Each structure stands twice: as C-alpha cells, then as structure tokens.
Amino acid sequence: xxxxxxxxSDISVEENTTVAASILSSGVDAFRRSVSGEVRGPLCGMGxxxxxxxxxxxxxHQRSCTTLVADGMEIITDE
Amino acid sequence: MNRNASDILxxxxxxxxxxxxxxxxxxxxxxxxxxxxxxxxGGQIWRAELGKVRNADAAKLIExxxxxxxxxxxxxxxxxxxxxxxxxxxxPNGTTEFEYxxxxxxxxxxxxxxxxxxxxxxxxxxxxxxxxxxKGGLNVKNKRIVVAGTGPLLLxxxxxxxxxxxxxxxxxxxASARNINRFALGLWNSPAKLIQAAALKKRLFRxxxxxxxxxxxxxxxSPRVSKGVTSNAAIKSLSLNLNRNGKTQTIECDHLxxxxxxxxxxxxxxxxxCKIEDGFVSVDGFQRTSLNNVYCAGEPTAIxxxxxxxxxxxxxxxxxxxxxxxxxxxxxxxxxxxxxxxALNTAFALRGELxxxxxxxxxxxxxxxxxxxxxxxxxxxRTAKLQTRCGMGPCQGRICGPATEFIFGWKPGxxxxxxFPVKLENL
Ligand SMILES: Cc1cc2nc3c(=O)[nH]c(=O)nc-3n(C[C@H](O)[C@H](O)[C@H](O)COP(=O)(O)OP(=O)(O)OC[C@H]3O[C@@H](n4cnc5c(N)ncnc54)[C@H](O)[C@@H]3O)c2cc1C
Ligand code: FES
Numbered sequence: 001x002x003x004x005x006x007x008x009s010d011i012s013v014e015e016n017t018t019v020a021a022s023i024l025s026s027g028v029d030a031f032r033r034s035v036s037g038e039v040r041g042p043l044c045g046m047g048x049x050x051x052x053x054x055x056x057x058x059x060x061h062q063r064s065c066t067t068l069v070a071d072g073m074e075i076i077t078d079e
Numbered sequence: 080m081n082r083n084a085s086d087i088l089x090x091x092x093x094x095x096x097x098x099x100x101x102x103x104x105x106x107x108x109x110x111x112x113x114x115x116x117x118x119x120x121g122g123q124i125w126r127a128e129l130g131k132v133r134n135a136d137a138a139k140l141i142e143x144x145x146x147x148x149x150x151x152x153x154x155x156x157x158x159x160x161x162x163x164x165x166x167x168x169x170x171p172n173g174t175t176e177f178e179y180x181x182x183x184x185x186x187x188x189x190x191x192x193x194x195x196x197x198x199x200x201x202x203x204x205x206x207x208x209x210x211x212x213x214k215g216g217l218n219v220k221n222k223r224i225v226v227a228g229t230g231p232l233l234l235x236x237x238x239x240x241x242x243x244x245x246x247x248x249x250x251x252x253x254a255s256a257r258n259i260n261r262f263a264l265g266l267w268n269s270p271a272k273l274i275q276a277a278a279l280k281k282r283l284f285r286x287x288x289x290x291x292x293x294x295x296x297x298x299x300x301s302p303r304v305s306k307g308v309t310s311n312a313a314i315k316s317l318s319l320n321l322n323r324n325g326k327t328q329t330i331e332c333d334h335l336x337x338x339x340x341x342x343x344x345x346x347x348x349x350x351x352x353c354k355i356e357d358g359f360v361s362v363d364g365f366q367r368t369s370l371n372n373v374y375c376a377g378e379p380t381a382i383x384x385x386x387x388x389x390x391x392x393x394x395x396x397x398x399x400x401x402x403x404x405x406x407x408x409x410x411x412x413x414x415x416x417x418x419x420x421x422a423l424n425t426a427f428a429l430r431g432e433l434x435x436x437x438x439x440x441x442x443x444x445x446x447x448x449x450x451x452x453x454x455x456x457x458x459x460x461r462t463a464k465l466q467t468r469c470g471m472g473p474c475q476g477r478i479c480g481p482a483t484e485f486i487f488g489w490k491p492g493x494x495x496x497x498x499f500p501v502k503l504e505n506l
Pocket of ligand 1: 090341
C-alpha cells in the first residue's frame with residue numbers, strides 16, 4: 001500500500017491504482033468544474049475525454065485516469 | 080529532447096500493435112519499437128488490472144515481446160509529426176522524437192457517446208469507461224449498475240462488473256432483438272465465437288437484457304457533489320428513465336455505464352495524410368495505407384473485435400518486415416473477421432430515435448459546455464465550431480464530434496497538430 005494526499009487528507013491505496021480510481025473510491029465525485037460551473041468526473045476512463053482532470057503535485061489539468069498513484073503524491077480536485 | 084530511431088515503429092500497444100510487433104520480429108524484422116500512452120501494454124481489451132494483464136494469451140504475448148528485442152515505451156502519447164518520418168510523443172520526462180523507416184499505426188478505438196439529459200452527472204460513465212476505472216482499482220462491490228447503450232461491449236462490461244461483485248441491474252440495448260438474433264445466427268460460421276457467446280449467456284442469465292430499449296434521461300435525487308474524503312463512499316442514487324418500445328420504465332442505480340459502440344482513432348493517420356474513407360483508414364491487402372511506408376492495423380481500419388485486430392496486426396507486422404508471403408497466408412482469415420465486423424456493425428446500428436434524446440438545454444460539447452439548442456442552428460461542424468467553440472476544448476472533438484456527426488450529419492473537419500493537448504514546455 002502507498003499513501004497519497006487527496007484534498008489534504010491522507011489515504012492509502014494499492015500500488016498501480018489510477019489516480020481516478022483512488023479519487024472515486026474515496027467518495028469524492030467532484031473532479032473538476034466545467035466552464036459553466038458543473039461538477040464533472042471521469043467518462044471515458046482511457047484518456048480521451050479530459051473530464052477527469054485534477055491537480056497532481058501542483059500541476060493542474062492532469063488526466064487522473066491515465067496517471068498511476070505514487071507515494072506522497074498530492075492531489076487536489078475541484079479547483 | 081530524447082530521441083529514438085527504429086526500423087519499424089508501432090504506435091499503440093493493444094492487440095493489433097503487439098501482434099504486429101511479434102510478427103515483425105518473427106518475420107525477420109529488427110530494431111522494432113512500440114510506443115503507447117498507457118502505463119502498461121494491453122490496449123483496451125487487455126488493459127492491465129492493478130498493473131497485471133489477466134488474460135493468459137495476452138500475458139504470453141506481452142512476455143514474448145518483453146523477452147524479445149522489441150523496445151517498449153509506455154506512458155508516451157504521440158501528438159505530432161515532424162518531417163516525413165519522425166513523430167513526437169509527450170512522456171512524463173518531456174518530449175521524445177521517434178524516427179522510423181516504417182510505421183504501423185495501431186491506435187484502436189474509443190467509445191461513442193451520445194448526449195441525453197443527465198449524461199454529464201457524476202456517476203454516469205462510459206461502459207468501457209467504467210470497466211477501465213475498475214481495472215484501475217475502483218471497487219464496485221455491491222454497487223447497483225445499469226450497463227446501457229449498444230454493442231457487444233455492453234455484455235463484456237456487464238460480465239466483468241459482475242465478476243467484481245457488482246449488482247448489474249440491467250443491460251439496456253437500443254438494437255432490436257430481431258437484429259441481434261440475426262447476428263447471433265451468423266455466429267454459426269465461427270464456432271469459437273459461438274462457444275464464447277454461450278458461456279457469456281450462461282454467466283449473465285440472471286441479468287435482464289432489455290433490447291429495443293434506451294436511456295431517455297437520468298436524474299440524481301440530491302445534487303451529487305462531494306469533495307470531502309469519506310471513509311464510506313456514500314453514493315447518491317441515479318434515477319434512469321428508459322424508453323422501452325414507447326413505454327417509460329424507471330430504474331434506480333448507483334452508476335450508469337453507457338456507451339454506443341466504438342469509433343476509430345484515426346487522428347494520427349489523418350495527420351500524416353493517410354487516405355481516410357467513410358471515417359476509416361484505407362488500407363490494401365497488406366494493411367498498407369495510401370503512404371508507402373505506413374501501415375495501419377486494428378480498429379482504425381474497421382471495428383471488428385479483437386480477432387480482427389490480432390490478424391491485421393500480424394499481416395502488417397510481416398509486411399513491414401518485408402515478409403509479404405507470410406502476410407498473404409493470413410488474408411483469408413482476415414477477410415473472415417471483416418465479415419464478422421460488418422455483421423456486428425449492422426446488428427448494432429444506431430436507431431434514429433437516439434438523435435432526439437438531447438433536449439435544448441442538454442450539453443453536447445462537454446469541454447466547452449455547448450448546449451444542444453446553440454448547435455441546432457448551424458449547418459456544419461466548421462461554422463458551429465467557430466461560432467460556439469464546440470469541439471475546441473482539450474478533447475478536440477473526440478467526444479462531441481462523433482455525436483454531432485450522428486445527430487446533425489456533420490462531417491469532421493481536418494486534423495491539426497498537436498492531436499492531443501501538450502504542456503507548453505513540451506511543444
Ligand atoms: C474502453 C474500451 C473497452 C473495451 N473493452 C473490451 C472488452 O472488454 N472486450 C472486448 O472484446 N473488446 C473490448 N473493447 C473493444 C476493443 O477495442 C478491441 O477488442 C481491442 O482492444 C482492439 O485492439 P486494438 O489493438 O485495435 O486497439 P486498442 O486495444 O484500443 O489499442 C490501441 C492502443 O493505442 C494507444 N494509442 C492510441 N493513440 C495513441 C497515441 N496518439 N499515442 C500513443 N498511444 C496511442 C491506446 O491507448 C491503446 O493502448 C473495448 C474498447 C474500448 C474503447
Ligand atoms: S476519464 Fe476521460 S480522459 Fe480521463
């Protein structure tokens with residue numbers, strides 16, 4: 001298991017989990033806001049729709065469905 | 080910038096790309112590289128589950144590739160072409176330039192999504208989309224899930240979710256029972272597929288398979304916004320209204336997994352200038368595109384299932400290794416998978432009623448939040464794009480393009496680099 005920080009809470013997840021799966025598993029469904037302010041989360045699961053974008057280690061707009069978790073990773077959603 | 084030079088470069092590490100690589104080495108080719116944007120080989124059907132590909136055949140193929148002298152570059156997304164035989168890919172460590180003598184494009188397909196009221200709510204995923212998330216570690220145990228849309232993928236996804244302990248409430252299929260039965264009868268010509276289908280039917284027999292049925296709209300009781308981490312992932316239920324032969328039926332569930340068959344990823348081929356016909360990359364018997372040193376295998380050439388991708392990959396791999404004799408031996412097999420693909424696409428063709436699912440306020444372009452009524456006023460994709468920004472967001476029309484093509488009959492515009500958004504410093 002590895003530990004990541006999701007919206008400033010520590011959570012522990014299995015290795016090789018995608019960031020998107022770890023966010024959903026933690027009960028968070030607001031990944032990002034759309035241009036008109038709607039809450040959005042993953043659709044395609046394979047890196048083409050860009051709905052699952054979150055901030056990872058300070059870098060905004062990263063696709064969480066194609067990124068694997070890493071120890072100490074910091075994820076912020078709904079920015 | 081990192082550089083990589085190969086004799087044979089393969090873009091896409093799914094069934095087609097891997098089988099092309101393996102055929103190319105066994106056909107005498109050397110200096111072969113696969114580049115793929117996922118963290119692991121496998122593509123869609125064989126997507127790794129928490130880092131491991133479970134399918135035995137696929138695992139063997141991956142082992143052979145890793146043991147052989149085939150270079151594999153994961154997590155690298157090809158986004159542009161520079162000069163005649165060089166591609167650029169974005170990787171976690173910046174941009175890599177891939178030079179090639181011959182190129183095999185095996186970029187697969189994505190799901191087609193159609194807009195209906197509620198399709199942007201959280202809890203609504205693609206069908207293959209939810210499967211991919213579960214393979215990435217999402218727990219769906221005891222979740223009530225409706226799998227909807229069209230195509231054989233719905234059955235594969237329902238089967239998979241079921242095996243992970245989900246409570247699959249129903250499979251909602253827009254095609255008619257008549258078309259599906261006709262298609263199933265055609266399977267008599269391919270016994271292996273018939274056995275697979277029978278086994279699948281047995282595993283899914285408890286789950287209602289509602290044909291002639293589609294999602295009319297989805298609502299969510301309380302607004303489903305949760306940013307705080309909870310120990311017990313409390314999911315608010317979705318309420319689905321189905322249209323069943325003109326009658327409305329309501330189902331409650333936790334997740335909706337909805338996709339309308341597949342559309343080919345032809346952007347890279349189009350960018351290079353390969354001829355595209357009726358939405359698919361044109362190839363000759365050897366899977367060669369209109370460009371002499373560029374081959375294409377798998378779903379960009381036709382949606383035909385994994386067998387088609389495997390055999391096309393082999394043909395392209397042998398041909399790229401200058402071993403056309405071995406390619407030729409596979410033509411009959413390939414042509415058979417094509418007939419299967421054609422029958423599949425006919426059976427699951429989209430019904431006209433689906434064009435009117437969106438209401439005026441339904442968002443069609445999810446990147447730019449363009450509503451149906453804003454688009455309905457235009458005659459073509461180009462004007463709509465310029466006036467509304469539809470298709471100008473980061474997905475570059477990969478989601479709304481196939482939807483507006485179906486709903487309004489708009490033809491897609493030309494492909495321009497970069498074909499995926501890239502960080503500024505990597506451009
Ligand atoms: C989400 C989804 C789930 C599916 N699940 C199943 C299933 O469970 N069972 C089934 O029978 N069929 C499934 N299919 C159908 C499936 O596409 C085929 O059965 C099979 O995977 C096709 O193999 P392929 O090699 O042609 O394409 P793919 O397997 O799609 O492989 C293409 C690969 O190329 C990569 N790629 C694309 N563009 C680029 C680029 N620019 N740069 C780098 N890499 C790139 C992709 O990420 C992918 O890894 C699924 C399809 C989708 C879209
Ligand atoms: S869910 Fe579509 S890009 Fe991540």
